[in-house]
Amino acid sequence: MGVKIDRTKCCYCGACVSICPVNCMELKETRLTVDNNTCINCQACVRMCPVGAIALQKELKAKEE
Amino acid sequence: MDNQYDLIIVGAGPSGLWAAEKAASAKLKVLVLDRKQEIGPPKRCAEGLGLGWFKRLGLKPNKEWAVQPIYGATLIAPSGKSIQMRTKKVAGYVLERKVFEKHLAIAAAKKGAKIIVKANVENCERKNGIVEVTVNEYTEIKKYTAPLIMAADGVDSRVARMLGKNTANKPYDMDSGFQYEMTNLNTKHYEEKDLNMYFGTEISPRGYLWIFPKRKATANVGIGISAMQEKTAKHYLDKFIEANPKIFENASIIEVNAGAIPVGGFLEDLTSDNLLVVGDAGHMTDPIHGGGIGIAMEGGAIAVETAIKAHKAKNYSHEFLQQFTKEWFERRGNQLKKRLKARLLLEKLSDADFNYLAESLTVEDCLKIAGGEMNGKEKIMLFGKKLMQRPGLIAILSKYL
Known part of the structure; x- marks a missing residue:
């Protein structure tokens, strides 16, 4: 479970935080943090992100393999 | 008792700072x-603010932050055909928000509000009717208390x-x-005195793309x-x-901005025990164009009216604070809800419909709209009449008008 943040893409705008239904993300100044133990893989943040900085961990793994 | 306040506002944006100035003016002890x-x-913003908002808020445009006067809007249909709606008078300004917000902060501080930056709220907890706010202030953990918190974050x-x-x-x-x-x-290829808005499902699905001029040959392109x-x-x-x-061949990017825009999911209740929610946090934006500076500031001011009453009555219960929700919907929210309905109609229009509208609106129509000669109903009648001539739209229109 969980998402991965690409920090080179992230513009720390908080769009993902605003939409997270389980409140597992937080933006501290410029640093976005995510509690992947709470994440439910709903992908709302993946779609919401204006710059494509968030991806599902399992999809990233699938790509690597 | 330095860490006790009447009102703690979290978030120093337009809504929070405007509220801070109003509350401090009313002699509340305020922390931002x-x-x-x-x-x-x-910024998470295209920075446009209409003249109506300056009047409503009692805000005077200052050249330091109201950097670009705007005279109207140019709407560009998917076909490239444009509709220009412009008046001879200034219709609004594009702001330099980083300067604007500093001005708001200085004004609030001058009235007596205390502002602290680089102060992350780690926790808020109700304790015997008072809220204890735990703040990480430049690595130092501090605690502040107030009976009322305004979420403007x-x-x-x-x-x-x-x-x-x-x-x-x-x-x-x-x-x-x-x-x-x-x-x-290249200023020859967009209107430097207008807000330029581009529509089309290919260009900007369920939304629009904008060029908001901000000084010579410089603009927010979003x-x-x-x-x-x-x-x-x-x-x-x-x-x-x-x-x-x-337009863009020789252009340079001098800033990258991103953000989320609430466009219609209004909060039915903007309060809780010891809590008022304002601005973007309270989903206070226009569902059609997504603008929110003026709405957020007005929302902050309305919230302060309730905060002052709560302070006098020493009543910070959810039930008491709900008058803020009621006031806000009466003065702004209900009107925005109507605009949400209009947006749902706009969403149904196809690119062909937009193109048709751009072709069929006459210069006279546009001048009437821009000049404020038409009220809302007349505008809808005009668009309705034009759109009725397109088959397939009658059903949609009859559902919404």
Whole structure:
């Protein structure tokens, strides 16, 4: 479970935080943090992100393999 | 008792700072906390503010932050055909928000509000009718207390959630926004005195793309699209820039901005025990164009009216504070809800419908609209009449008008 943040893409705008239904993300100044133990893989943040900085961990793994 | 306040406002944006000035003017002891080290940037905003808002708020345009007078709007249909609605008088300004917000902060501090930056709220907890706010202030953990908290901490508000009020948005009610501030644009190919807005499902699905002029040859070039799209807002904006070399060939990007725009999922209740929610945190934006500076500031001011009453009555219960929700919907929210209905209608229009509208509206029609000669009903009648001539739209229109 969980998402991965690409920090080179992230513009720390908080769009993902605003939409997270389980409140597992937080933006501290410029640093976005995510509690992947709470994440439910709903992908709302993946779609919401204006710059494509968030991806599902399992999809990233699938790509690597 | 230095750490006790009457009102703690979390978030030093337009809504929080405007509220702080109003509350401090009414002799409330006010603390404003912002997690950022600097008030203002990074902006999540296209920075347009209509003249009506200056009047409503009693705000005087200042050249230091009201950097570009705007005279109207140019709407560009998917076909490229444009409709210009312009008046001889200034219709609004594009702001330099980082300067604007500093001015608001200085004004609030002058009235006696205490502002602290680089102060991240780690926790909010109710204790015997008072809220204890735990703040990480430049690595030092401090505690402040107040009977009333105002959550003005933006779309990603967590303060309201800490006090048990869920302010999370639903994907359908959100637009995903992305913007470049660009300079050395070719001013021959966009209207420098207008807000330029481009429509079309290919250009900007369920939203629009904008060029908001901000000083000579410099503008906010941005886009807001439905948050349900597969592709990102950045993808659509980059595509548009590449497709329009006439405007952008020699341009440089001097700022990158991103953000989420609540466009319609209003909070039915903006309060809880000891809590008022304002601005983007309270989903206070216009569902049609996504603008929110004026609405957020007005919302902050309305919230302060309730805060003053609560302070006098020493009553901070949910029941008492609910008068803020009632007031806000009466004075602004209900009107915005109507505009949400209008947006749902606009969403149904196809590119062909937009093109038809652009072709069929006459210069006289546009002048009448821009000149304020038409009221809302007359405008709807005009658009309705034009759109009725297109088969397939009658059913949609009859449902919404």
